[in-house]
Amino acid sequence: xxxxxxxxxxxxxxxxxxxxxxxxxxxxxxxxxxxxxxxxxxxxxxxxxxxxxxxxxxxxxxxxxxxxxxxxxxxxxxxxxxxxxxxxxxxxxxxxxxxxxxxxxxxxxxxxxxxxxxxxxxxxxxxxxxxxxxxxxxxxxxxxxxxxxxxxxxxxxxxxxxxxxxxxxxxxxxxxxxxxxxxxxxxxxxxxxxxxxxxxxxxxxxxxxxxxxxxxxxxxxxxxxxxxxxxxxxxxx
Amino acid sequence: xxxxxxxxxxxxxxxxxxxxxxxxxxxxxxxxxxxxxxxxxxxxxxxxxxxxxxxxxxxxxxxxxxxxxxxxxxxxxxxxxxxxxxxxxxxxxxxxxxxxxxxxxxxxxxxxxxxxxxxxxxxxxxxxxxxxxxxxxxxxxxxxxxxxxxxxxxxxxxxxxxxxxxxxxxxxxxxxxxxxxxxxxxxxxxxxxxxxxxxxxxxxxxxxxxxxxxxxxxxxxxxxxxxxxxxxxxxxxxxxxxxxxxxxxxxxxxxxxxxxxxxxxxxxxxxxxxxxxxxxxxxxxxxxxxxxxxxxxxxxxxxxxxxxxxxxxxxxxxxxxxxxxxxxxxxxxxxxxxxxxxxxxxxxxxxxxxxxxxxxxxxxxxxxxxxxxxxxxxxxxxxxxxxxxxxxxxxxxxxxxxxxxxxxxxxxxxxxxxxxxxxxxxxxxxxxxxxxxxxxxxxxxxxxxxxxxxxxxxxxxxxxxxxxxxxxxxxxxxxxxxxxxxxxxxxxxxxxxxxxxxxxxxxxxxxxxxxxxxxxxxxxxxxxxxxxxxxxxxxxxxxxxxxxxxxxxxxxxxxxxxxxxxxxxxxxxxxxxxxxxxxxxxxxxxxxxxxxxxxxxxxxxxxxxxxxxxxxxxxxxxxxxxxxxxxxxxxxx
Numbered sequence: 093x094x095x096x097x098x099x100x101x102x103x104x105x106x107x108x109x110x111x112x113x114x115x116x117x118x119x120x121x122x123x124x125x126x127x128x129x130x131x132x133x134x135x136x137x138x139x140x141x142x143x144x145x146x147x148x149x150x151x152x153x154x155x156x157x158x159x160x161x162x163x164x165x166x167x168x169x170x171x172x173x174x175x176x177x178x179x180x181x182x183x184x185x186x187x188x189x190x191x192x193x194x195x196x197x198x199x200x201x202x203x204x205x206x207x208x209x210x211x212x213x214x215x216x217x218x219x220x221x222x223x224x225x226x227x228x229x230x231x232x233x234x235x236x237x238x239x240x241x242x243x244x245x246x247x248x249x250x251x252x253x254x255x256x257x258x259x260x261x262x263x264x265x266x267x268x269x270x271x272x273x274x275x276x277x278x279x280x281x282x283x284x285x286x287x288x289x290x291x292x293x294x295x296x297x298x299x300x301x302x303x304x305x306x307x308x309x310x311x312x313x314x315x316x317x318x319x320x321x322x323x324x325x326x327x328x329x
Numbered sequence: 330x331x332x333x334x335x336x337x338x339x340x341x342x343x344x345x346x347x348x349x350x351x352x353x354x355x356x357x358x359x360x361x362x363x364x365x366x367x368x369x370x371x372x373x374x375x376x377x378x379x380x381x382x383x384x385x386x387x388x389x390x391x392x393x394x395x396x397x398x399x400x401x402x403x404x405x406x407x408x409x410x411x412x413x414x415x416x417x418x419x420x421x422x423x424x425x426x427x428x429x430x431x432x433x434x435x436x437x438x439x440x441x442x443x444x445x446x447x448x449x450x451x452x453x454x455x456x457x458x459x460x461x462x463x464x465x466x467x468x469x470x471x472x473x474x475x476x477x478x479x480x481x482x483x484x485x486x487x488x489x490x491x492x493x494x495x496x497x498x499x500x501x502x503x504x505x506x507x508x509x510x511x512x513x514x515x516x517x518x519x520x521x522x523x524x525x526x527x528x529x530x531x532x533x534x535x536x537x538x539x540x541x542x543x544x545x546x547x548x549x550x551x552x553x554x555x556x557x558x559x560x561x562x563x564x565x566x567x568x569x570x571x572x573x574x575x576x577x578x579x580x581x582x583x584x585x586x587x588x589x590x591x592x593x594x595x596x597x598x599x600x601x602x603x604x605x606x607x608x609x610x611x612x613x614x615x616x617x618x619x620x621x622x623x624x625x626x627x628x629x630x631x632x633x634x635x636x637x638x639x640x641x642x643x644x645x646x647x648x649x650x651x652x653x654x655x656x657x658x659x660x661x662x663x664x665x666x667x668x669x670x671x672x673x674x675x676x677x678x679x680x681x682x683x684x685x686x687x688x689x690x691x692x693x694x695x696x697x698x699x700x701x702x703x704x705x706x707x708x709x710x711x712x713x714x715x716x717x718x719x720x721x722x723x724x725x726x727x728x729x730x731x732x733x734x735x736x737x738x739x740x741x742x743x744x745x746x747x748x749x750x751x752x753x754x755x756x757x758x759x760x761x762x763x764x765x766x767x768x769x770x771x772x773x774x775x776x777x778x779x780x781x782x783x784x785x786x787x788x789x790x791x792x793x794x795x796x797x798x799x800x801x802x803x804x805x806x807x808x809x810x811x812x813x814x815x816x817x818x819x820x821x822x823x824x825x826x827x828x829x830x831x832x833x834x835x836x837x838x839x840x841x842x843x844x845x846x847x848x849x850x851x852x853x854x855x856x857x858x859x860x861x862x863x864x865x866x867x868x869x870x871x872x873x874x875x876x877x878x879x880x881x882x883x884x885x886x887x888x889x890x891x892x893x894x895x896x897x898x899x900x901x902x903x904x905x906x907x908x909x910x911x912x913x914x915x916x917x918x919x920x921x922x923x924x925x926x927x928x929x930x931x932x933x934x935x936x937x938x939x940x941x942x943x944x945x946x947x948x949x950x951x952x953x954x955x956x957x958x959x960x961x962x963x964x965x966x
Contacts, residue, residue, distance in 0.1 A: 102743055172742045194776075195746060268811055312844055313803075313804030
C-alpha cells in the first residue's frame, strides 16, 4: 500500500491509470497540473510520481525540477512526444524512468512496481561479496540466483553464465563470438546464432518490455552489454 | 583657437609669413655671408671704391660714355643739344663719375674732370683701328644722385648693419621653421581629425606642379631681367620693388606648392590625382570596354594572330642574341598568361563542381578573374543563388510537413492512450456476451495497429527529412544480421519460416549507424514475417563487391506480387492491394529512407513470387573502438 501521485492534464488517462494502480492496492492521488502535483507532494507522503511532460501552466520537467529540490521520490515520466531530446532531458533532470504514450497498462504497472521495490527495499539489506548489482538487477554467484527488482528470475545455467559475464563487465560490449568463447569455452563454428537466441531469452525474462530493454542492451553490429538505458535509447521513437 | 588654426585664411597668412621669413632668412644669411666674403664690415679692407658693386657701376658708365657719347662725337653724329645733355649729365653736380679719354699720343680727347682722385679704372678700346685709352674715376664722397648713390647706400647699409645679419638670419630661420611645422601639421585637414581637400587638390597635381613651375620660372626670368637691367637711379626703387615682388611671389608659389604636396601625401592622393594617372585610368577603361565588346572568340583569335605575327617577324628577322632573349621573355610571359588562364579555369571548375555536388554554400572568389571568366563566375553564382533559394524553400516546406506530422501524431497519441487503456479495462470486466468480447478484441487489435501506424508515420517523416542524428561507425555485418534474426526467431517459428545465412564473412564491416541499421532490418524482417509463404525459407546472403557490401534478404511471397520493387518502397504502398493485412505500408519506405540516410542503397526486386530486398553499404575497416562505452561519471563511481 503506497501513495502514488498521477499527474496528467488528460482526465481520462489519469482515471485509467488510477484504476490500474488501485487494482495493485495503491493509494492514488490525482493532479491535473504541475502546480497541483507540487502541492500534493508537499502535503502528503508520496512514494512514487507518474508525471506527464506536456501540461499547461507548469510542464512536467519544471515540476520534476521542483520536486527534486526536496525529495528523491521515484518519478516516471509519461511522454507523448517520444522525441529523443525529451527523454534525454527528462532522464538527465532526475527522472527514474519514462514511458511513451500510447502505453500498455501492464507495462506501466510493472514499471511502477519495479521502481517502488527499488526505492523502498533495495539497498537496505547487506549484500555479500558474491552479489553483483546493477540498478534493479541482482546476480548472486554463490546461490546462482538472479533477482530483478527483488523478484527471483529463473535462468538456465548457460543464460546465467552469459548474464554473469556481462554483469562482471558492466558497460563493456561483448560480441556474440566473445560471449561464445568465454561461456561455452569453445571456438564458435557457425553457432553465433545460439548466443543471440540466448540473449533474446534472457531479455524476455529480465526485462519488463524486451523491445525497450532496461538492463541488457543490443549494441547493433557489435554485440551486447549491460548498462544504462539512456545511452542506448538515442534513436528510439 | 583650434578652429582658427585650421581656417583657410590663417593658413594663407601662414604661407605668406613663411615666404617672408624665408626670404628674410635667405637675404640676411646671404648678406652676412657676403659681408664676410667681401670684407665689407666696418673694419675690413674693402671700401666702397674697390668693391665689385662700384666697379660694376663704373663699367656701366664707361660703356655709356664710349658708345653713347664718345663714338657718336667722334663720328659727328651728335648735335649741339646732345652734347650739352651729356655735358650736363656728366657735370660735377650731377655725377660722381669722372672720365678722360686719350688717344695713343696722350692727348686728352674727352673729359669731364678737373682732378684725378678716387677710384681709377683704365680701359683701352679701339674705334676703327685706332686705339684709345680711357680712365674713369669715382668721387671720394658720393654726393651726386647718380647710379652710384643707391649702390653706395646699400654698401653703407651693409657696412653699418653687418652685425645684425646673423641674428636676423637665425631668428627668421626659427620663425620659418615654426610656421613651416604649423603648416605641415594643418595641411589637408579641416579640423584635428577631419580631412579636407584644399583648392589645389581639385586640380590634378602634375598640372598644378607644371603651373607653379611655369609661374616661378616666369617670375624668376622677370627678376633676373630686372636685376640685369641698368641700375638707373630714377627707377631704382621701382626696379627693386618689382624684383622683390617677383621673388616674393615665386617663393609664395613654391610654398603653396609644397603644402599642396604635403596635403596630397597625407590624403594619399598624390599619384591618384595626377593628370597622367587619370589619363592612364581613362585609357585603361576605354581599352577594357572595347575589349569587353569584342566576342571571346575574336579576342582569342586576335591574341593568336599577334603571336603568329610576332613569330613570323622573328623568323624573318636576323636572329641575334637580343632577339633570342626577347623571344625567351615573350614565351615566358605567354606561359605565365596560360598558367593564369588555367588557374581561372580551375576556380570556375571548382565552383561548377560545388554546384553539381549540391554544395550551395560554396563561395568562389571571382574578383581576380579575367573579364570573361569573371562573367562566367558571376553566372555560376547566380545559378547557385537560384538553386539555393529553391532548395531552402523546399526544405522549409518539408520541415513544415514533418513538424505537422509530428505534432498531429502527438495529438493523436493522447486520445489513443485512453482508447487503449479503456479497452484494456473493458477487457478485464466480466462480460459474458460473446459478441461483446469479440468487439473488444477488434478494438484492441485496431488500437495497437493505430499505434504502430502513428509510430511508423513519425519515423518515416523523420527519416525522409533527414532530421535524425547519425552516428556512423564500423558495423560487423554478421553480428548485426545474427542479432536481428535472433529478435525475429520466435515470430519466424510462429509463421513456420526458417532462415538461412550464406556468405556471411566475419570480416565484413560496413559503415552504418547500428541503431538505424537495426530499424532497417527490423522493417524488412517484419515485412518478411508478414508476407512470407508458410513453410518456406528465408535466405540472408552477403557478398563483397569492390568497396561495397551487399546484404540480401530473399523470401517467397504469400500473395501474388503485382507491384514492382520500385513501387513497393513508395510510402503507403502495400503488396496486397486490398490493404487488409496489418501494417502501415510505410515499412519499406522507412527502410529505404534510413538506408539512404546512412549513405547506403536499398533495392527491391521481385521475380515471380520471389521477393528480394538488397542493401548496399560502403565497406569500413573493423574498429577497435567500442561504441557505447561513454559512461556518465556518476555511473563509474
